[in-house]
Amino acid sequence: xxxxxxxxxxxxxKKEIMALLDDMKLExxxxxxxxxxxxxxAVFGQRAAKxxxxxxxxxxxxxxxxxxxxxxxxxxxxxIRCAVxxxxxxxxxxxxxxxxxxLAMGARVVGGELARxxxxxxxxxxxxxxxxxxxxxxxMAIEGGADLG
Numbered sequence: 001x002x003x004x005x006x007x008x009x010x011x012x013x014k015k016e017i018m019a020l021l022d023d024m025k026l027e028x029x030x031x032x033x034x035x036x037x038x039x040x041x042a043v044f045g046q047r048a049a050k051x052x053x054x055x056x057x058x059x060x061x062x063x064x065x066x067x068x069x070x071x072x073x074x075x076x077x078x079x080i081r082c083a084v085x086x087x088x089x090x091x092x093x094x095x096x097x098x099x100x101x102x103l104a105m106g107a108r109v110v111g112g113e114l115a116r117x118x119x120x121x122x123x124x125x126x127x128x129x130x131x132x133x134x135x136x137x138x139x140m141a142i143e144g145g146a147d148l149g
Contacts, residue, residue: 002028002123003060005048006107007041007070010063013107013115017061020116026123029057045073045104052101053079060102061119071104078143081136086110091118095125097132098139 002021006014011033021028031047033039041064051057060082064070067084074082082102083094086109094100103122105115127133138148 001057002026003031003048003051003057003102004028004062005031005033005044005060005070006063007033007044007065008036008039009065010041010067010070010105010107011036013063013105013110013112014061016112016115017063017119020119024120024123041070042073045070046077049074049077049080049082049102053077058101059123061122062102062104063107064104065106065108067104067106067109071102074102074104079140081139085118085122086114088114088118088121091122092125095122096128097135099127099132099136 004014032044045062048060048062052060062070062074071082071084074080080102081098081100082104083098083100084104085091085094142148
């Protein structure tokens, strides 16, 4: 199950992603918004991030105007590694090297076709583990309060 969320600016892009997930026959749950009325991205980003962190959803995809704000909100939820991406290479590397469990995109930054390509790559790319696992473990240790320095 994929968690989806957006603010008003990201809603059109989220709808594009829903269509792609339907085409891929992947289940998803929409954590809002479903309105074009101005709203706060942090509310919806947190809802979806909590679903991923709890295991209710395996991964999550977020959209706002730039992808930045909603990713920052999601990353405040313990256990979330949300990467904001605007190109296919970064989307792939966020999975392969960082084991990102959430992807954020900006509707004012990427168009529908590019977003669809990035989501498909992100969903089908596996984490490589190995030396990258040590680095992901370090990131998670920082989240737990460790001082790596």
